[in-house]
Each structure stands twice: as C-alpha cells, then as structure tokens.
Amino acid sequence: MISFKNVNKWYGELHVLNSIDLEVAHGEVVVVCGPSGSGKSTLIRCINRLEPIQQGELIVDGMKVHDKKSNMTKIRAEIGFVFQSFNLYPHMTALENVTIAPIRVRKIHKKEAEKLGKETLIRVGLGDRINHHPAQLSGGQQQRVAIARGLGMRPKIMLFDEPTSALDPEMINEVLDVMRDLAKEGMTMMVVTHEMGFAREVASRVVFMDEGKIIEVAPPN
Amino acid sequence: MWGFYFNELMRSLPFFLKGLWMTVAVSGLSLVFGSIIGFFGGIMRAGRNKPARIIVGVWVDLIRGTPFLVQIFVIFFILPGIGIELDAFPAAVIALTNLTASFITEIVASGILAVPKGQREAATASGLSHYQQLRFIVLPQAMRTIMPPLVGQYVLLVKDSSVVSAIGVVDITRVGWLTVQRIPEGLMVFGLVGLLYFAICYPLINLSGFLERRMTVASTRL
Amino acid sequence: MLEGFNFRIILEYMPLYMQCFLATLWLSGLSLLGAVVVGVIACAMRLSQSRILRGIAGVYIETIRSTPLLAQLYFFYFGLPSMGIMFPEWLTGVIALTLNSGAYYAEIIRAGIQAIDFGQIEAGIASGLSYFQRMRYIILPQALGNTIRPMLGQAIILVKDSSLLSLISIMELTRAGQVLTSERFTPAEGFLTTAAFYLIIYYMLKAFSGWSEKRLIFREAH
Numbered sequence: 001m002i003s004f005k006n007v008n009k010w011y012g013e014l015h016v017l018n019s020i021d022l023e024v025a026h027g028e029v030v031v032v033c034g035p036s037g038s039g040k041s042t043l044i045r046c047i048n049r050l051e052p053i054q055q056g057e058l059i060v061d062g063m064k065v066h067d068k069k070s071n072m073t074k075i076r077a078e079i080g081f082v083f084q085s086f087n088l089y090p091h092m093t094a095l096e097n098v099t100i101a102p103i104r105v106r107k108i109h110k111k112e113a114e115k116l117g118k119e120t121l122i123r124v125g126l127g128d129r130i131n132h133h134p135a136q137l138s139g140g141q142q143q144r145v146a147i148a149r150g151l152g153m154r155p156k157i158m159l160f161d162e163p164t165s166a167l168d169p170e171m172i173n174e175v176l177d178v179m180r181d182l183a184k185e186g187m188t189m190m191v192v193t194h195e196m197g198f199a200r201e202v203a204s205r206v207v208f209m210d211e212g213k214i215i216e217v218a219p220p221n
Numbered sequence: 222m223w224g225f226y227f228n229e230l231m232r233s234l235p236f237f238l239k240g241l242w243m244t245v246a247v248s249g250l251s252l253v254f255g256s257i258i259g260f261f262g263g264i265m266r267a268g269r270n271k272p273a274r275i276i277v278g279v280w281v282d283l284i285r286g287t288p289f290l291v292q293i294f295v296i297f298f299i300l301p302g303i304g305i306e307l308d309a310f311p312a313a314v315i316a317l318t319n320l321t322a323s324f325i326t327e328i329v330a331s332g333i334l335a336v337p338k339g340q341r342e343a344a345t346a347s348g349l350s351h352y353q354q355l356r357f358i359v360l361p362q363a364m365r366t367i368m369p370p371l372v373g374q375y376v377l378l379v380k381d382s383s384v385v386s387a388i389g390v391v392d393i394t395r396v397g398w399l400t401v402q403r404i405p406e407g408l409m410v411f412g413l414v415g416l417l418y419f420a421i422c423y424p425l426i427n428l429s430g431f432l433e434r435r436m437t438v439a440s441t442r443l
Numbered sequence: 444m445l446e447g448f449n450f451r452i453i454l455e456y457m458p459l460y461m462q463c464f465l466a467t468l469w470l471s472g473l474s475l476l477g478a479v480v481v482g483v484i485a486c487a488m489r490l491s492q493s494r495i496l497r498g499i500a501g502v503y504i505e506t507i508r509s510t511p512l513l514a515q516l517y518f519f520y521f522g523l524p525s526m527g528i529m530f531p532e533w534l535t536g537v538i539a540l541t542l543n544s545g546a547y548y549a550e551i552i553r554a555g556i557q558a559i560d561f562g563q564i565e566a567g568i569a570s571g572l573s574y575f576q577r578m579r580y581i582i583l584p585q586a587l588g589n590t591i592r593p594m595l596g597q598a599i600i601l602v603k604d605s606s607l608l609s610l611i612s613i614m615e616l617t618r619a620g621q622v623l624t625s626e627r628f629t630p631a632e633g634f635l636t637t638a639a640f641y642l643i644i645y646y647m648l649k650a651f652s653g654w655s656e657k658r659l660i661f662r663e664a665h
Contacts, residue, residue, distance in 0.1 A: 286645030298630035407521025
C-alpha cells in the first residue's frame with residue numbers, strides 16, 4: 001500500500017530523512033515513534049506530499065508520490081490525514097467540515113454527501129453534534145470531527161500525526177477508541193504517537209526513528 | 222454683512238448638494254472597481270507565483286510613495302500624450318480606483334497571510350485545489366481580518382476624492398472653492414464643506430471601529 | 444513616448460527642482476515637528492481626567508479625521524483672511540499640515556500607550572515605583588517602541604500631503620512639475636521628475652523606519 005524506497009530528504013543542511021526503506025501492507029497498522037526531531041512527523045507528511053522528498057521512491061496505492069507529474073488530487077483523495085492541531089475549518093459546521101472535500105473533490109451530490117457525512121459522524125460518536133461549529137466542541141470532539149473529515153473521502157489509508165498530543169488527558173481515550181475501531185475494521189493506518197498502550201493493542205508493527213533514520217521495526221513488545 | 226453672506230450661502234445649497242452627489246459618484250465608482258481589482262491584487266500578492274508577487278509589490282510601492290495629486294496629474298496630463306484623451310471625471314475615477322486598489326491589495330494580502338498555515342494544509346490533504354482552498358477555506362476566514370481596515374480604506378477614499386477637484390471635477394471641495402470666490406467668507410463656506418464630508422465619513426469611521434471591536438471579541442471567544 | 448523623453452529640459456529645470464525639493468523637505472519637517480507637539484498635547488488632553496479637556500481634544504481629532512486635508516487647507520487659506528489674519532501662504536500651509544497630522548499623531552500615541560499590558564503597570568505599582576518612575580521606565584519606552592512605525596508611516600503621509608500646498612501657490616515639488624509643464628508643455632518630464640523626487644524621500648523614510656526598528660528591538664532585548 002505504502003512503499004518507501006531509499007527515501008532521503010533535507011531541510012537545507014539538515015538530513016531529516018535518511019535512507020528510509022519501509023513497506024506498509026494493506027490492512028496494516030504501523031505506529032511510528034521516536035524522540036522529538038527524529039523525523040517521524042516529516043515521514044508521514046511526505047506520504048501525501050505535504051512535504052516533498054528529494055531522493056528515492058515513494059509509492060502509494062500504486063501511484064508515484066515522488067513524481068512531480070503525478071495527479072496529487074487523485075492520490076490525496078485516497079488518504080485521510082489527521083493533524084495534531086486538528087485544523088478544522090472554524091467557519092463551517094462539523095457536517096460541512098466533513099462534506100466539503102467529497103462535494104468539491106469527489107464531485108458527490110450535496111444531499112448524498114450529507115447523508116454519508118452524517119453516517120461518518122455517527123460512527124465517531126458525534127451524531128448529535130453535526131451542526132455545531134468547532135468553537136462549540138471540546139478538544140476530543142474536535143479531533144473526532146477531524147477523523148470523520150479524513151474518513152469522509154472513503155480513503156484507503158488514514159494517517160495520524162500525533163493525534164492526541166494536543167489533548168487534555170481525559171479526552172485522549174475517546175479519540176484512541178475511534179482509532180482502535182478503525183484498526184479493527186481493517187483500515188490501513190500509519191500513526192505517529194507516544195501512546196504505547198495503543199501501539200501494543202492494535203499495531204502490527206512499530207517503527208522506531210531517531211535522527212532521520214529507522215532504527216528498528218518490530219512487532220509491538 | 223455676515224448675515225447677507227449667510228443667506229447667499231443658503232441659496233447656494235443646491236450647488237453644494239450637486240457637489241455632494243459628485244463626491245459620492247466618484248468615490249462610489251472607485252470603491253467598486255478598486256475593491257474588485259484590489260481583491261485580485263491581494264490574492265496575487267499573497268500567492269505562490271513569485272514574479273506576480275513582485276510586480277504587484279512594485280506597483281503598490283509606486284502608488285504609496287507618490288502623492289495622489291501627482292498621480293492624478295500624471296493620468297490626466299500624460300495619458301493624452303500616448304493617445305488616451307480623458308475628461309476630468311473618468312481620469313479622476315481611474316486615478317482614485319488605482320489608488321484604492323493598491324491599498325486594498327495590501328489589506329487583502331495581509332488578511333490572507335493571517336489565516337493559519339494548518340488550514341491550508343488540511344485543505345491540501347483533502348485534495349482541494351488551490352482555487353477551491355482560496356474560495357472555501359482561506360478567503361472566508363481572511364474576511365474577518367480584512368473587513369475593518371477595508372471600511373477604513375473607504376473613509377480614506379472619500380477624503381482623497383477631494384483632491385480630484387484640482388483637475389476641475391465639481392465635487393464638494395470644488396464647489397466650496399468656486400463659491401468662496403463670490404462669497405468671501407472662507408470659514409462659513411468651508412465650514413459647510415467640512416460638514417458635508419463629516420456627514421459621510423464620521424459614520425463610516427464608527428462602522429470600521431465597530432467591526433474591529435466585533436472581530437477582536439469573536440476571535441478571543443474562539 | 445520614452446524616445447521623446449527630454450532629459451535636457453529636466454536638466455535645465457534641475458535648479459528649480461532642487462530648490463523645490465528643499466522647500467518640500469523643510470515645509471514637511473517643520474509641520475512634522477509641530478504635529479508631534481500638537482499630537483502629544485492632544486493625546487494628553489484626550490487621556491486626562493478633565494471632561495472638558497477630553498471633549499475639546501475629541502472634537503478636534505474627530506473633525507480632522509472626518510474631513511479631507513484639502514478642505515482643511517482651503518478652510519485656513521480662505522478663512523483666516525476673512526477674519527482679518529493675513530499669513531504668508533507657507534505659514535497657512537504649515538498650520539494646516541500641523542493640525543492635520545497632529546490629530547493622527549494623537550491617536551497613534553494613544554494607541555501605543557493603551558497597547559501596553561496593564562499587568563506591567565501593576566507590577567510597577569506593586570514594586571513601589573511612583574507615577575513618574577512608571578512613566579519613565581515602563582510606559583514611555585514601550586510606547587516609543589509601539590509607535591515608531593506608525594509615526595514614521597504618518598510622516599510619509601505628511602510628505603505626500605505637502606503636495607497639496609502647490610494648490611495654494613506654494614513653491615514646492617509638485618508646483619515645480621506644474622511650472623515645467625505649463626512653460627514647456629511637457630507633462631511627462633514635469634510630473635514624472637516630481638514623482639521621482641517623492642520616491643527618493645519615500646525610500647529614505649522607509650529605510651530609516653527599518654533601521655530604527657532594528658535598533659529598538661535590540662534595546663527591548665535587555
């Protein structure tokens with residue numbers, strides 16, 4: 001599903017990704033962890049080209065992300081991305097946040113998109129908040145809307161960049177519960193996180209990174 | 222004597238009202254065209270295309286670095302030299318539109334750049350195109366930051382419009398200037414001129430301040 | 444048009460331009476000084492305990508802000524003689540520019556003072572500093588840092604505004620352009636040269652603004 005072949009990336013002099021080789025199969029849940037500055041966030045941000053790579057091959061669902069000529073819209077439609085700071089659109093309701101991409105990118109009809117959007121929001125436990133604005137929701141609720149927004153495109157892959165790091169402790173579990181359910185349903189996931197309990201439960205493999213390199217890849221133990 | 226002049230002034234009121242209408246017309250047209258051009262300019266100034274950013278930046282700098290009076294003279298007197306004959310009114314609207322557009326360009330660009338980077342990343346991650354991002358995500362949020370200075374700019378526009386009287390456009394200021402030739406009571410005549418401008422500008426200034434306070438309150442609630 | 448651009452004529456008129464350039468500089472400079480003084484006084488009145496002082500300053504500031512400079516200029520130019528006061532043109536011009544920019548400076552200074560976090564003043568009170576000590580060590584230095592940029596911005600505006608003095612027959616940069624145009628029928632050479640001189644002043648002031656900001660940031664660091 002996701003394939004890194006000798007991927008290298010530099011920020012100026014800094015070698016942020018060093019000879020990365022990694023394969024993520026369909027249905028796998030891979031957790032990435034490591035100290036601050038190890039390059040783990042950069043790693044997953046390269047998958048949907050939020051950050052470009054300078055060397056190597058990065059293939060997602062058969063499509064070449066590293067190729068400048070690739071149709072990124074098509075690739076991104078298959079990838080849901082959840083940010084540490086949620087990045088929900090404040091001027092839109094939860095439902096609108098979830099439906100804007102399906103309507104504008106997948107060109108789905110508004111009524112159809114809203115029906116699917118409601119289902120997705122119910123799935124993350126926010127069926128009663130579909131018309132709320134982000135400002136009216138707690139941190140945990142906002143992040144769940146963000147997950148619903150990622151799922152709204154019916155993607156093949158879900159990427160999570162430290163999804164619970166910006167949350168108060170009592171809200172972390174509601175988000176991890178949603179992620180656990182997703183994993184059990186067989187979604188291909190890559191998660192950057194410090195939550196090792198979560199990793200032990202659902203990850204098929206854990207990738208340890210430091211200073212831009214993959215140090216170890218192992219089943220969660 | 223003063224009483225006589227006062228009566229004369231009152232009899233000239235229709236003339237002043239015509240001038241008021243002219244001020245509103247010149248300002249209004251420039252407001253509309255200037256805003257449209259300014260919005261596009263702002264989007265370019267805040268965009269990814271470097272040459273476009275630089276060209277727009279140079280244009281804005283030239284407008285900001287020179288007096289409006291000189292700009293009007295350039296447009297009114299020099300354009301005929303390259304074949305564009307202009308009456309005073311169109312020249313005034315063009316000059317004022319140009320001036321307004323350049324300032325609105327900066328206002329819009331600042332507003333766009335003030336939208337948090339994460340918003341655009343989320344939109345990119347969902348596959349929204351550059352244009353879709355601008356239309357649905359960035360501009361709606363930028364409007365919050367843009368509104369108060371935008372209204373403030375409209376006030377400046379009305380005040381700057383007084384300078385077009387220098388090429389003969391018969392606006393409030395010109396009416397005052399013409400009137401004072403036959404009613405030599407400068408205080409009275411330009412007191413009236415000031416009053417008319419005040420009537421337009423004072424409410425607009427308060428609107429701008431109101432919008433600014435509303436915006437600050439709203440964002441602190443977030 | 445540019446092939447016919449007659450640099451010889453510009454060279455011929457260069458002495459006039461230099462003279463007028465200096466005139467613009469000292470007219471603006473004098474008005475700037477006056478405006479800062481007026482601004483400080485008006486601001487002090489605006490922030491004072493006395494309702495009367497606040498009211499007078501308020502009326503002054505709102506009137507200036509809601510009316511165009513040109514109307515204010517004509518108000519003095521035609522109004523003062525009708526009261527029997529015969530000033531030379533340049534003095535009328537300086538008075539108008541001073542009072543105009545003075546109002547804006549009053550607002551800039553007020554905003555700069557009110558932007559200072561009240562917590563700092565409380566800390567000063569808590570450590571036993573007197574009113575004057577708090578003014579000297581906490582409030583004024585920060586107000587200076589806050590206001591340098593907008594004050595230089597207003598200075599740039601004032602220099603551009605000085606172009607309006609050409610309309611009351613004062614010999615400054617814009618008037619030089621008018622003279623060249625009327626004597627030699629070359630508006631391009633006339634007004635573009637004028638514009639170039641204004642741009643020189645603009646970029647010098649911009650550079651000074653940048654330089655002074657850097658120096659101030661350094662001071663705030665300790």
